[in-house]
Amino acid sequence: MLSFSEENYLKAIYHIEQLQTEGASTNTVAKKMQTKASSVTDMLQKLADKRLVVYKKYQGALLSAKGKKIAASVIRKHRLWETFLVNKLNFSWDEVHDIAEQLEHIKSEKLIDSLDAFLEFPRVDPHGDPIPDKDGNMTKQKKVMLSTLKENQQSKLVTIKDSSDNFLRYLDKKQIAIGNTIKVIAIEPFDKSIQVQIEGREFMITEEVAENLLVEIPSLTLPKVKRTN
Amino acid sequence: MLSFSEENYLKAIYHIEQLQTEGASTNTVAKKMQTKASSVTDMLQKLADKRLVVYKKYQGALLSAKGKKIAASVIRKHRLWETFLVNKLNFSWDEVHDIAEQLEHIKSEKLIDSLDAFLEFPRVDPHGDPIPDKDGNMTKQKKVMLSTLKENQQSKLVTIKDSSDNFLRYLDKKQIAIGNTIKVIAIEPFDKSIQVQIEGREFMITEEVAENLLVEIPSLTLPKVKRTN
DNA sequence: TAAAAAATTTAGTCTTGTCTAAAAATATTT
DNA sequence: AAATATTTTTAGACAAGACTAAATTTTTTA
Numbered sequence: 107m108l109s110f111s112e113e114n115y116l117k118a119i120y121h122i123e124q125l126q127t128e129g130a131s132t133n134t135v136a137k138k139m140q141t142k143a144s145s146v147t148d149m150l151q152k153l154a155d156k157r158l159v160v161y162k163k164y165q166g167a168l169l170s171a172k173g174k175k176i177a178a179s180v181i182r183k184h185r186l187w188e189t190f191l192v193n194k195l196n197f198s199w200d201e202v203h204d205i206a207e208q209l210e211h212i213k214s215e216k217l218i219d220s221l222d223a224f225l226e227f228p229r230v231d232p233h234g235d236p237i238p239d240k241d242g243n244m245t246k247q248k249k250v251m252l253s254t255l256k257e258n259q260q261s262k263l264v265t266i267k268d269s270s271d272n273f274l275r276y277l278d279k280k281q282i283a284i285g286n287t288i289k290v291i292a293i294e295p296f297d298k299s300i301q302v303q304i305e306g307r308e309f310m311i312t313e314e315v316a317e318n319l320l321v322e323i324p325s326l327t328l329p330k331v332k333r334t335n
Numbered sequence: 336m337l338s339f340s341e342e343n344y345l346k347a348i349y350h351i352e353q354l355q356t357e358g359a360s361t362n363t364v365a366k367k368m369q370t371k372a373s374s375v376t377d378m379l380q381k382l383a384d385k386r387l388v389v390y391k392k393y394q395g396a397l398l399s400a401k402g403k404k405i406a407a408s409v410i411r412k413h414r415l416w417e418t419f420l421v422n423k424l425n426f427s428w429d430e431v432h433d434i435a436e437q438l439e440h441i442k443s444e445k446l447i448d449s450l451d452a453f454l455e456f457p458r459v460d461p462h463g464d465p466i467p468d469k470d471g472n473m474t475k476q477k478k479v480m481l482s483t484l485k486e487n488q489q490s491k492l493v494t495i496k497d498s499s500d501n502f503l504r505y506l507d508k509k510q511i512a513i514g515n516t517i518k519v520i521a522i523e524p525f526d527k528s529i530q531v532q533i534e535g536r537e538f539m540i541t542e543e544v545a546e547n548l549l550v551e552i553p554s555l556t557l558p559k560v561k562r563t564n
Numbered sequence: 565t566a567a568a569a570a571a572t573t574t575a576g577t578c579t580t581g582t583c584t585a586a587a588a589a590t591a592t593t594t
Numbered sequence: 595a596a597a598t599a600t601t602t603t604t605a606g607a608c609a610a611g612a613c614t615a616a617a618t619t620t621t622t623t624a
Contacts, residue, residue: 111581132602145582147603152580164589164602195449208441214434220424340611361572374612376573381610393572393619 110211113180115139115149116158117210119169120177131166178242179218184210185231185238186221192232193225199232200274234265234284234320248323252288253298253316260289260303261321268318280309288321339440342409344368344378345387346439348398349406360395407471408447413439414460414467415450421461422454428461429503463494463513477552481517482527482545489518489532490550497547509538517550 108116118138122130132150136143154161158173169177187209191197197205212218219240222228229245230236238244249264263286266273277283282304291301291308298313311319337345347367351359361379365372383390387402398406416438420426426434441447448469451457458474459465467473478493492515495502506512511533520530520537527542540548 109580133600141581142583143602144584144604148581151603166602191446195446195453197445197449201445205441205443205446208443209438212434212437214437216426216430217420217424217434220426224424338610362570370611371613372572373574373614377611380573395572 107213108176111149112153112156112158113176113211115146115153116169116173116177117180117184119159119167120174120181123169129160129166129168135167175242178238178244180210182238182240182242183212183218185235186218186225186228188231188233189225189228189237190221193228198274198278200271200278202232203269230284232284233269234263249320250323251317252290252302252319252321253300253313255290255321255324257290257293259324260287261324262287263319263321265320266318267320273318276315280311281305281307282319288319336442337405340378341382341385341387342405342440344375344382345398345402345406346409346413348388348396349403349410352398358389358395358397364396404471407467407473409439411467411469411471412441412447414464415447415454415457417460417462418454418457418466419450422457427503427507429500429507431461432498459513461513462498463492478549479552480546481519481531481548481550482529482542484519484550484553486519486522488553489516490553491516492548492550494549495547496549502547505544509540510534510536511548517548 115135118135119130122134122138132143132146135150136146139146150159150161150167153159153167153173157170158176159167159169161167184206187206188199188202191202191205192199228237236244236247247264251267252261252263255261263282263284265284266277282288286305289303291303293300298316299310300313300316301308301310344364347364348359351363351367361372361375364379365375368375379388379390379396382388382396382402386399387405388396388398390396413435416435417428417431420431420434421428457466465473465476476493480496481490481492484490492511492513494513495506511517515534518532520532522529527545528539529542529545530537530539
């Protein structure tokens, strides 16, 4: 039986591996866990003893198959609980993270599978992130930052990168939601701000916002546009 | 913010106070918490420092108003989660205790109040125990052991004392449920076993079982019975 | 009411997970 | 490649919460 802390480290390493394919360095983990490098070293050693990560001094850690499975199950629980809070208890998506951080450590397979069924087997959570199945598999969606799209390309918003309360509230205010179709109308070369059309409404977003909106990879062919010259 | 352990101690003391009106002795708490007396002493000292209990060396502890409120809120959470598990996720009543022991420590007032509303403000949990309201008040039902009833008396099963899996499964097997009307048909003087009629079915239960079934205090007057001599 | 028994507390130790400061290894720069 | 900077590890300490063994207080018994 793992402690909350061990589970949190595994989850952090999992997320880091997703971002960069390589192993997670001590410092990267420390930043993610908001702790000190020396504490991370201790924990990596312990997780290595338990065969949950492969750890080599001065070279960071990689999840073992066992570690990956546990990390995925923690993420599964986190995302199912978030879905519960939003869909059943009417929480808004910026309120659920901290509570799910606690709920993800509740130990009961039966509980989480019952919850899954109760929610009718959702495949993504309220933020658009995929929910791993019982075996830890999840449909790893291909996605790109909205800021990489060219003018006239459009795609569907699948996830957000930053999930701070501030950003989530910004999205609510602008009525931007997971699943919305977003079209890039024009890109201002000076500051890279983007004129977008979202569900019919047209307005401007900054480059920073565009870098935190992840959309489906759009079809490679641009829609043909009549040239006027 | 209290630790899980501190919350568990407060809850244990609360339950002990309910049973015996006096303060909780070190040993009683140790037994309830399945720990050693010396550990209890340490914790009582700590809780006293935080003004959650009134503690005098060698004389046990009593909950302060603040301590009582926290204990009641933990019990509220426990019982609401049990209700959720049984009513929404279709757990049986013997499966919910251990999971609720974990869930009761989740910190979020909004969560628990939303859950309360989602469950439509239940007043008792699946074991028949009253659920404290937001302010920690609960309708303290008056109840007695079934074994204290006389022949021909009848009453309604409101709670059980022992809530071990074994006992709960026994009750399921015998189809005894909270709310059932139970009538004492006859008491065997030799072993104090009791012939009962429960929801129309008549059978025998041991004294031990009768001591763990708590029923409403029956009306004081016995139903009149025709004398045959 | 003195002696024995039981309950409680104290003292010292252990584990988990954290920290700071210093040492060691790796990476970067000149 | 040597010097410097950065990263990582080690060593030692601390707090929480538990434990054992010994000491102390309270309660019971004779």
